[in-house]
Amino acid sequence: MKIFVNGEIHELEKPVSLEQLLESLSFSEKKIAVEINREIVPHGQYPRIQIKAEDRIEIVHAIGGG
Numbered sequence: 029m030k031i032f033v034n035g036e037i038h039e040l041e042k043p044v045s046l047e048q049l050l051e052s053l054s055f056s057e058k059k060i061a062v063e064i065n066r067e068i069v070p071h072g073q074y075p076r077i078q079i080k081a082e083d084r085i086e087i088v089h090a091i092g093g094g
Contacts, residue, residue, distance in 0.1 A: 029081040046077040049085070059090040 029040045033053065040049075046069060050056050062069045063086040069077055079085070 029079075031079055031082065032084045034085070034087055040079065044079055045075055046079060046085075047074040049079055050074065050087070053087075055087060061088050061090060062086070063088075 029043065031038050031040060033049075044052070046062065046064070047056070050060075050062070062074070064077065064079075065084050
């Protein structure tokens, strides 16, 4: 199954949740924001969201300032 993460093609062998995808990409412990197909996904929904073929996922790091 082909998906796009930050503009790069990724192949998945089987369907995964957003949480599983983030873990496999080493993003699970970082402060990030995720958008799937131009819609922001609330952090609490990561385990319930299933990634589908052709999804376009954007992951950005949250940067604090003061």
